[in-house]
Amino acid sequence: xxxxxxxxxxxxxxxxxxxxxxxxxxxxxxxxxxxxxxxxxxxxxxxxxxxxxxxxxxxxxxxxxxxxxxxxxxxxxxxxxxxxxxxxxxxxxxxxxxxxxxxxxxxxxxxxxxxxxxxxxxxxxxxxxxxxxxxxxxxxxxxxxxxxxxxxxxxxxxxxxxxxxxxxxxxxxxxxxxxxxxxxxxxxxxxxxxxxxxxxxxxxxxxxxxxxxxxxxxxxxxxxxxxxxxxxxxxxxxxxxxxxxxxxxxxxxxxxxxxxxxxxxxxxxxxxxxxxxxxxxxxxxxxxxxx
Amino acid sequence: xxxxxxxxxxxxxxxxxxxxxxxxxxxxxxxxxxxxxxxxxxxxxxxxxxxxxxxxxxxxxxxxxxxxxxxxxxxxxxxxxxxxxxxxxxxxxxxxxxxxxxxxxxxxxxxxxxxxxxxxxxxxxxxxxxxxxxxxxxxxxxxxxxxxxxxxxxxxxxxxxxxxxxxxxxxxxxxxxxxxxxxxxxxxxxxxxxxxxxxxxxxxxxxxxxxxxxxxxxxxxxxxxxxxxxxxxx
Numbered sequence: 001x002x003x004x005x006x007x008x009x010x011x012x013x014x015x016x017x018x019x020x021x022x023x024x025x026x027x028x029x030x031x032x033x034x035x036x037x038x039x040x041x042x043x044x045x046x047x048x049x050x051x052x053x054x055x056x057x058x059x060x061x062x063x064x065x066x067x068x069x070x071x072x073x074x075x076x077x078x079x080x081x082x083x084x085x086x087x088x089x090x091x092x093x094x095x096x097x098x099x100x101x102x103x104x105x106x107x108x109x110x111x112x113x114x115x116x117x118x119x120x121x122x123x124x125x126x127x128x129x130x131x132x133x134x135x136x137x138x139x140x141x142x143x144x145x146x147x148x149x150x151x152x153x154x155x156x157x158x159x160x161x162x163x164x165x166x167x168x169x170x171x172x173x174x175x176x177x178x179x180x181x182x183x184x185x186x187x188x189x190x191x192x193x194x195x196x197x198x199x200x201x202x203x204x205x206x207x208x209x210x211x212x213x214x215x216x217x218x219x220x221x222x223x224x225x226x227x228x229x230x231x232x233x234x235x236x237x238x239x240x241x242x243x244x245x246x247x248x249x250x251x252x253x254x255x256x257x258x259x260x261x262x263x264x265x266x267x268x269x270x271x272x273x274x275x276x277x278x279x280x281x282x283x284x285x286x287x288x289x290x291x
Numbered sequence: 292x293x294x295x296x297x298x299x300x301x302x303x304x305x306x307x308x309x310x311x312x313x314x315x316x317x318x319x320x321x322x323x324x325x326x327x328x329x330x331x332x333x334x335x336x337x338x339x340x341x342x343x344x345x346x347x348x349x350x351x352x353x354x355x356x357x358x359x360x361x362x363x364x365x366x367x368x369x370x371x372x373x374x375x376x377x378x379x380x381x382x383x384x385x386x387x388x389x390x391x392x393x394x395x396x397x398x399x400x401x402x403x404x405x406x407x408x409x410x411x412x413x414x415x416x417x418x419x420x421x422x423x424x425x426x427x428x429x430x431x432x433x434x435x436x437x438x439x440x441x442x443x444x445x446x447x448x449x450x451x452x453x454x455x456x457x458x459x460x461x462x463x464x465x466x467x468x469x470x471x472x473x474x475x476x477x478x479x480x481x482x483x484x485x486x487x488x489x490x491x492x493x494x495x496x497x498x499x500x501x502x503x504x505x506x507x508x509x510x511x512x513x514x515x516x517x518x519x520x521x522x523x524x525x
């Protein structure tokens with residue numbers, strides 16, 4: 001009984017860590033521009049597919065991964081530069097629709113550049129399951145959780161301790177105030193896309209040995225990352241992490257105890273519940289301010 | 292002239308908010324711009340900081356045409372603004388707000404300047420670790436002013452510094468403005484509170500529906516019959 005529960009919990013934490021990274025990507029871009037970037041899932045896919053290709057070319061994993069993350073970040077910057085910046089002062093909804101278009105384009109390009117097959121990455125350190133209190137865990141799950149934790153801590157340090165990070169946050173608190181102290185908001189926007197894409201790619205890569213990847217793997221990962229960000233409160237980093245873990249665990253539990261047929265529905269039920277009862281999310285701030 | 296505005300126009304969509312403005316500010320001067328709500332005062336300051344585009348005309352700063360310069364490059368030149376409604380970074384600490392004021396600067400003198408701001412506005416020193424959003428309106432106004440000063444302004448643009456403040460705080464803010472002028476900062480002050488602004492200004496301009504309709508010394512405007520009737524409620 002306990003061991004089954006533990007088994008589901010491990011699998012939920014592994015998934016949750018990936019959703020947290022995707023959710024953080026949504027929040028970073030939302031903070032810089034109030035845009036919800038629906039191409040976020042594609043960054044996870046590009047990271048994983050590029051790694052598969054590079055490994056296929058004979059590159060060792062430790063070289064292929066940073067290169068694939070850089071490729072995804074470059075795609076992110078290009079998306080911002082050529083699709084978001086030219087929209088100028090268009091309404092946020094317009095830009096959101098642009099990102100939906102971009103996600104379809106990126107999937108199409110991925111089909112052409114790569115193919116329509118499923119691909120697996122080799123596990124980073126073997127596939128011999130580790131036994132913990134009667135439950136078993138793949139070594140790759142530890143990689144997923146460890147790498148996600150490291151990325152989240154690095155991000156926390158960047159936004160909480162460095163002036164460059166605080167300047168990016170300042171743009172979300174007061175765009176005008178930030179412009180008036182000389183924060184270059186266009187560069188902040190490009191940086192936010194680079195960060196989100198790189199972060200997404202890391203998530204997509206570490207999870208690829210467990211879940212496989214394909215040109216359309218980003219769709220579900222992106223939507224669940226979005227659920228995580230909304231559940232935590234859009235724009236709140238800690239909220240996105242918490243939201244990711246909740247969505248991941250809820251998904252694993254419902255797949256285990258109810259039916260795996262409904263596992264993808266869990267995230268969307270959570271979105272609906274949040275929108276009905278907690279529109280600001282778990283940690284989101286209320287829409288009020290001192291005047 | 293330090294700042295020369297010539298024939299400046301600006302639009303909000305199809306509405307022309309500024310219609311051919313001519314204004315000049317000399318180094319060391321305190322120049323006030325008064326006018327009713329909606330006259331275009333805030334639009335003018337936004338155009339000067341580069342956060343609202345000019346649709347015609349030119350702005351020159353120290354002889355250089357800055358009409359199309361990015362906002363951050365204007366900060367580099369020393370054009371700093373205290374915007375309407377403070378625009379402090381609410382969740383960040385008072386100290387971080389000040390550090391961000393020095394975002395375009397580097398070096399150890401930033402810390403010395405923060406200490407200087409704490410001497411000038413002691414209440415900010417007491418609240419240095421608190422989120423800026425927890426400060427009262429008057430304290431936020433002081434923080435916004437200190438944040439702009441952290442950018443080492445050569446020209447300080449003040450937008451409605453007295454708005455929404457209790458009279459005692461208004462007096463405190465205007466004392467700080469006078470002190471800055473005494474120290475040699477060039478100041479362009481936009482105010483609805485025409486009396487307080489003109490009383491401390493060297494020169495003043497009156498703005499009505501996007502046009503400069505009157506200009507003279509501060510004292511002369513204060514005693515001008517039209518100004519008295521329209522803005523001083525006398």
